[in-house]
Amino acid sequence: xxxxxxxxxxxxxxxxxxxxxxxxxxxxxxxxxxxxxxxxxxxxxxxxxxxxxxxxxxxxxxxxxxxxxxxxxxxxxxxxxxxxxxxxxxxxxxxxxxxxxxxxxxxxxxxxxxxxxxxxxxxxxxxxxxxxxxxxxxxxxxxxxxxxxxxxxxxxxxxxxxxxxxxxxxxxxxxxxxxxxxxxxxxxxxxxxxxxxxxxxxxxxxxxxxxxxxxxxxxxxxxxxxxxxxxxxxxxxxxxxxxxxxxxxxxxxxxxxxxxxxxxxxxxxxxxxxxxxxxxxx
Numbered sequence: 226x227x228x229x230x231x232x233x234x235x236x237x238x239x240x241x242x243x244x245x246x247x248x249x250x251x252x253x254x255x256x257x258x259x260x261x262x263x264x265x266x267x268x269x270x271x272x273x274x275x276x277x278x279x280x281x282x283x284x285x286x287x288x289x290x291x292x293x294x295x296x297x298x299x300x301x302x303x304x305x306x307x308x309x310x311x312x313x314x315x316x317x318x319x320x321x322x323x324x325x326x327x328x329x330x331x332x333x334x335x336x337x338x339x340x341x342x343x344x345x346x347x348x349x350x351x352x353x354x355x356x357x358x359x360x361x362x363x364x365x366x367x368x369x370x371x372x373x374x375x376x377x378x379x380x381x382x383x384x385x386x387x388x389x390x391x392x393x394x395x396x397x398x399x400x401x402x403x404x405x406x407x408x409x410x411x412x413x414x415x416x417x418x419x420x421x422x423x424x425x426x427x428x429x430x431x432x433x434x435x436x437x438x439x440x441x442x443x444x445x446x447x448x449x450x451x452x453x454x455x456x457x458x459x460x461x462x463x464x465x466x467x468x469x470x471x472x473x474x475x476x477x478x479x480x481x482x483x484x485x486x487x488x489x490x491x492x493x494x495x496x497x498x499x500x501x502x503x504x505x506x507x
Contacts, residue, residue, distance in 0.1 A: 453494035
C-alpha cells in the first residue's frame, strides 16, 4: 500500500470506528492482544459484512482485509481501496490477491481474512437458496423464503449438514422442512437421538476453512490472531460480542493439521460466546 493510502486509512479509521460504535455497539470478552509490529494474520468467523470492524477496534495498525471483487465493482469501491482492502475474485480463485497479501506480510504488515471464505448465512447465498427453496416453494415465494432464512438466522453450514442427512436417508424430507424453522435446536435433538455426534454438531457451526490463511502464515512466518464473533448487528439487542483466542505460528506443521487447529480454536471461541448468550437468556 502506498504511503498516501496509509494516511487516508488512518484518517478514516476513527470515523469508521465511531460509526460502528454508534450503529452496533459491541463488546469484547477477555483480552485482545494484537502485536504492534511484525507480520500478522487476523482470522475469525464470518456472519456479517461488517465483521472486520470488531477486531479493528483493537489495533491501530493498517490491516489489509481480503474483500470480494463485487465490493470493488460497486459504487463504494473508493472506500474499499482507501481502506487498504485486497480485491479477491473468488470465481477465478485469485492468485494475485494471495500474492499481494503475502507481500504485505513479508514486509511485516497485517492482513485480515475470513477462513470460511464467505458469510455463513443462507439468505446471502444465491446458489444454496436455489438448492433449498424447491422444498419450500408451496409455502413461500422465493423472496419470502430468503426473508425467512434471514429472520431465522439460518446458517449455510447447518443447512449443509441437514441436506447431507436427508440425502443419506437419516432424516426424511418432512423432517428437513420442519428443522429449517429451528435448525440449531433440531440438530441438538438429533444428537440425543444418536443421528449425529456432538462433534458433527459443533463442526456445523462454521463453514469448512479454506487453506489460504495457514498457507500464507507458513510462507511468511506470520502470527495468526484468532477471534470469534457472536450476536446480532442490532444495537437494540446488545448481544454483539467478540472474543480473542490463542495466537500461533504455523511453523513446520502440516497445513491440514494447522487448518484444523485454526478451525477448532475459532469454533470453540464461538461456542463459548454462544453458550454464554444462551445462559444469559434463559
